[in-house]
Amino acid sequence: MSTGIYILAFAVLLAGLYAIVAKKNIVKIIVGLLAVDYALNLMLVLVGYRTGGTPPILVEGQTPAKLAAAAVDPLPQAMVLTSIVIGLGLTALMVALGIRLYERYGTFDTNRIRRLRG
Amino acid sequence: MGMEYLVLMLLGVMLAAVLIAVETRDLLSSVIAIGAAGFALSVIFLLLGAPDLAITQVVVETIALVLLIRLIVTRRDTTGETETPRDALRTALVMLAGGVLICGVYFALAGGPGKGTIPPFGQPVLGHKAGDEVPPGASADYLAKSAEQTGAANVVMAVMLDYRAYDTLGEATIIFVAILGTYAVLRRFGRRKETKEPEQ
């Protein structure tokens, strides 16, 4: 059960990696990177979850000690917030590069956009 | 327990959406499918006790979708996908690496307790007692002391902007860098005309 959740999260990661390496379309590669980003964020939240946990926000009438006994881990959530922002920044830059590449080559196909040899 | 099944089901939806996004030929469908996966993710965040992340994920997803649709909406890719033998080889290699990774993950998860494996879902280090081999870590302190030490009721924000505010400075800088990079890439001309084609 619990292993299943992790394995599914890893499957999303692998689907994204597959898109990045195997697909020949810039849009598909960006989509793959988004999927990898989702899977990573999910993994972080999963490792911080505790069964029956509440959000780490103090509500009225609750003592901090009670919160500490019941809430899920706030640190991975703070990390994920940063990671989501990184994902947005990367998406914006990728879209800009995609627009320019399309303007230069008239296609999203990376096999046609291949002057450089690695 | 019921909630875990809900999470599992939503994860299944997410995986299906990602697979559709990766495999469909139509780029617009692909982008919309990845958007669906993102929204499913935000519901999962909500279920896992992370409302901050759910809100952020929804709004970021919306903006990202607008950007992606901007990218494809006026640009038709008339070419089909061109596959070469080299690509097929790469795909095979990636599948192999993926298999190795999955095996690694399985062993990292299922070695049984006390064998250096990832703790099972729902039992994080946070739940440990103070005398355990691995103590509960910094998060227990955050939960117990943030109201007293920082005065913020939302512990995630207390971590983000007080205990680990330096990371958030980095985060603000990342979005700054990415946007500057977008401007740099979108300049009409990178080089000045007169030196671009010299003496011709």
Added chain:
Amino acid sequence: MMPFVPLLVILPLGAAFCVVAMAQVNWMRRLTAPLAIAAVLANLVISAMLLGFGDIRFFVGGWGPESAIGIELVCDGLSKLMAVTINLVALVAFVFAVPYMRRFTKVWLFDSLLLLMIGAMNGVVLAGDLFNLFVFLEIAAIASYALVAFGCEAEELEAAFKYMVLGTVGSAFILLGVTIIYSLTGQLNMAMVHSLLGKVGPGGPAVLLAAALLLSGLALKAAMVPFHAWLPDAHPSAPAPISAMLSGVLIKASGVYVMARIVFNVLGASDRLAVILMAMGTLSMLIGVLLAVGQWDIKRLLAYHSISQMGYVVLAIGAAAQVASRPSPDMALAGLCLFGGLFHLFNHAMFKSLLFLSSGSIEQQTGTRELKKMGGLARRMKVTSFCCRVGALSISGVPPFNGFFSKLIIIVALVLAGHEVLAALAVFVALVTLISFIKVQRYALEGAAADDRAANAVEAPVLMQAAMVVLAVICIVSGLAIVPLGEHVLGPAADALLGAGRLLSTGGAP
């Protein structure tokens, strides 16, 4: 001295924000480059001053030191070595960029992005916290993607895209590794993680998975051989000062440095990790140089040599880890391996930046990067040619230049550690490097000019010459000043990794 440590990050970031704001006002746009250079100069002064002090732990936000709830900055010997290297090369590259970037549009974007990259690299070398490390790695990486594409020509955009995709995958692996480590220990502070990992079973499958993910992610960033595909495209495509920064310091600060930190100070040196590092280093060293020999594009040739030279460093670090993880470790020998590796890292930063800057100067004056289209430049571009020769002699390991000493130490250490075959390979690679650079001299600097452009080339502007001369002088001096350099800079750096400094390995343990 303690409050000055975060200034290394604050100054470049603050200057970068100011540059963007100033560029929106007409009369202030001219002042962006001087402001940027002043900030980097201040950074260099601070990092040089830090060399005179002991190891420093700095707790951001005042959360510490009794509990690890805040972020810790660590400034030990290795951090100081890296900070000096980064800020020195950055200053030189910035001065070079002032005349070089005149032919580009919107130079303030360049100034700001480069400042952010410098600040982020300083942040990386100061980080004592795994997630903080990741955040600064990402800033440096994103800035470098944008800078590679700065010319906006088709090939530059393409190289930037390729670099960005692979770089993002590398970052994803690193973050996944950090996630697994967090799930095991509940801590992000490196020192705490190190002591806790010992309790959860360092050989357990989860730790191995995390190690594999971290090492492959970092190998992608450092362009070690199975993961090197992006480097020969990305580094030549960038403007010359950026090529110098990328090859000179970025692959070190965000690749090799972090690799060494993770292996020695977080995971703990073990035989398995050491073998992986040594294999990657040897492969990079060999394949990089073999691919370099056939290149006719001067910047591409230099880029392949970067892979090869970083192979030496990683090989030396791997050998040190291997020696240190033996049942009865010879710490002096491990220290010698690290000494050689870190000295080579410093030297490579100097001579590779020098070579990239002189290639940029040649490219600007002749309009080409093709070796066959140059020729006879030694007569017309005296200073550039002199600097290019110094760099070439250093990288090929000719005495008395600095590259000779660091390669010699690495080879001697390898022989002492019982790896005679690897030592022989290192000698072979050094010879091939020499041949490759003789080719550069023969086609670019000697002989007759290939066309009118090359025949009419004139010397580069004064600031560009000055930047190159500074690096050339450092290449000569650091080879001769190896004893004081080793005593005050490199020795403490090696100690920081081997635990003699005792800052990251045990200092923060609960």
Added chain:
Amino acid sequence: MSEGMTPIVKNAARLVSGFIAVFGIYIALTGHISPGGGFAGGVILAAAAVLIVLAFGRAAAERIFTPSQCHLWDAAGAGLFLAVAVIGYFSGGFFVNFIGHISKGQVGKLFSGGTILVSNLFILIKVAAGLVGAFLALSAFRRMGADAAGGAIEGGQTA
């Protein structure tokens, strides 16, 4: 192509964008007591501006916010956040919660949490201005990139 979309869309956008913007600011200002925070708020605020760009066209939108202003606010927000960190020096160290040291306020009320409220505000400014600027830049490039396809676009198919 006439600027923007149909009058219905324009009117709806005019009505809705104000509410979206206010909601974004609210989310940011209450970040320390309820879910949300400066980043989410900034993205929402940017979404309101993006709506205006989409509905009225780029030229009309640039009469309200020019790219240069966006750069300026972007840099100002980031700089002010850094300033909050540096001011902490006078209260003991880098990034010290200097307001919290004087008065933490009452937990759960708006004026609590010290610098967290201020930082959220600056991040809101930074993120909103940055994203709007980036979106304007992307919009400016839309036609030009599409033209390179050599007639591969159908007229009026633009969103």
